[in-house]
Amino acid sequence: MLPSNSSKRYLRPSVFWSIRQPFPNGLGVALVVFALAFPLAIWSALSYGGIVESIFLPTPTAVLQAGRTMLFEDNLLFDIWSSCYRVLLGFGLAAAIGVPMGIAMGTFQSMERLFSPIVGTVRYMPVAAFVPLIILWAGLGELARILIIFLGIVFYNAIMVADTVKFIPNELFSVAYTLGANRVDVLSRVILPGIVPGIIDTLRVNVAGAWNFLVISELIAADNGLGFRVVQAQRFLQTDKVLFAIAVIGLIGLLTDFSFKLLSHWLTPWAESSRY
Structure with missing residues (x-):
């Protein structure tokens, strides 16, 4: 039995615990500092x-x-560039393949039946288990490291983008068809504009995974890179260098996340009020 209006307990207005309400900038900065x-x-x-x-x-x-020693004596800047290069190629390739695959899976039942068994199975397999095969297939060069990052991300991109497409209400498709749209129109004018915010969110989330797989990839006969520096310092119990290299990865990730937010604000300003 639902309580009557007279017996309802109303909560006091709260700035700190407000749900999706404007938040004071000063308090927000204070929380970040804390x-x-x-x-x-x-x-x-x-x-x-x-x-x-x-x-x-x-x-x-x-x-x-x-960190000062690593920057000025151990050529850390080159390691940073090498790691960013590997992540950029591996993650970029995973986005170029995973995003269209996800759009196809979410839009067409035929494509979902075709790709879902593969995507649903392989994404649960640990990438580290594929390392011996990747070495056999691609050798010990840069291709192997990029392939590890690619395999670790591509299927997550596909499944998350497919779920984003499925969240578009069917009523929008019915309205589009009623107004004379065909399948190409629905895909280009209803689905694609509607999933751009979700695609950006998917890439923003999964780029963190690319940096996680970077450490695994740089175990393959690498002589540079941030992951290589972490493993090398760990072997000699140089915890200070390990922490600094991890902090650099975190800083790069923070800048990447901020870049995706700026991209989202630029491409999808209409979605800002409901997402942030």
Whole structure:
């Protein structure tokens, strides 16, 4: 039995816990600063206070000094470029194939029946298990590393884009056909404009996975790259260099995420109010 209007308990208005309401910029900046400062404070307390040994958790100062050494003595900038190049090619190829495949799967039942068994099966297989086969197929060069990133992302792109297409209401298709549209018109004027925000979100989410697969790819006879630096520093217990290389990957990921947000704001300004 539903409660009567007189017995309902109304919540007080709240800025902090408002649901999809405008949020004060000043409070938003304060929350961002707190989110970054709090873990840094815990890290500083544990490391500078000697609670955790430096081999397990070096101080922020030691990490910055290690980063300076890597930048000016170990040619870290070249490693950054090499990793970005591999991610760009592998992820770009996965987008070029996965996005059209997802559109086809979400639009045509025939394409869903054709690709779903492959996509649904292979995307659960760990990419690391394919490394011996990839070495046999592509050797130990750049092609093998790019192929690992590609295989790790392409099927996720396809399935997420297909789900985005399926969220378009069928009523829109009925209206389009009633107004005289054909299948090409529905695809180009209803489906494609409607899924652009979802495609950008899909790429924005999956590019993080590309950086995760980068470390696996750079285990294959690589002599440069951020993943290679992480593994090399780990072998010599250089935790400060490991943390700095990880922080660089995180910073690149943050800039990439911000770039996708700018792209979304530029291409789909009508979707901003419902997404952010």
